[in-house]
Amino acid sequence: MEVNILNEPSQILEALVDFEPDIFLLDLYMPKVNGLELAKIIRLLDKYDSIPIVFLTSENSMQTKLQVLECGCDDVLSKNIAPDILVKQIVSRLKRGKTIKYLHSRDSLTGLLNHGQIMEAANNALQQGERRGSSTVIAMIDLDHFKLVNDRYGHAAGDKVIIGLAQLLLQHMRQTDYIGRYGGEEFLIVFPDASIDAIERKINRIRDILSTLQFKHGDSNICVTLSGGIASSDNFDSMASISAAADKALYSAKEKGRNNIQLAKI
């Protein structure tokens, strides 16, 4: 477990740039800052809304506990307990917080990152790539004529296909890539530190594999294809422009007859 100790509470926002906490452990009374005020600032940041905030205090009044809960924090632990019990309590809250964070960030059908989380992952990857001087590639992929699958075989069959594609994507990506369900039958994949040519080959391989698969549903075998658009941070410098470019390339793949991948035009 990595612990970042701050003796100067006003530095918290700066410290959070390079440190992703799974739990905040705050003192109620700190130099110059009231712990509750600090907790309110943390709670204003969307990114940390599911991260537990726990207070350590030697006070044990009901009034304090109520104040802590009212400002969106999770618990008050006593400073006066044995250190090993305190550590166990913190680890238990930390694990629970991690589970909640995981569930909060996932798409319930596929287990991939949900829309908000994949956008945040893409944003972070672009910023990190810029700092390191490396390219980030973004691929937007979408199942072709998927409405027909739903209409012909039913929504449950459509769901099966979406889950199948999610698994296919997971099998072919690196640990460091991010895969998210962008919308209904549309997926966004973020490849940090990647070349657009290599990603084009990779997505084309996945497209090829998908086109040969048959999804069994009752007595039916369902076949689907996908189209995709790819853009690199080499040519687009903001999240808005790179995702719009990948989306435009996807649209052009659809126009070109579907079951193909297009690179974003500069």
Ligand SMILES: Nc1nc2c(ncn2[C@@H]2O[C@H](COP(=O)(O)OP(=O)(O)OP(=O)(O)O)[C@@H](O)[C@H]2O)c(=O)[nH]1
């Ligand atoms: N089964 C299922 N279908 C979904 C889900 N989300 C979106 N869809 C369906 O996906 C279909 C998307 O239809 P369209 O946007 O017309 O696109 P399309 O039929 O795939 O056609 P193109 O994208 O132009 O190739 C709609 O029928 C949606 O109901 C989902 O979670 N499960």
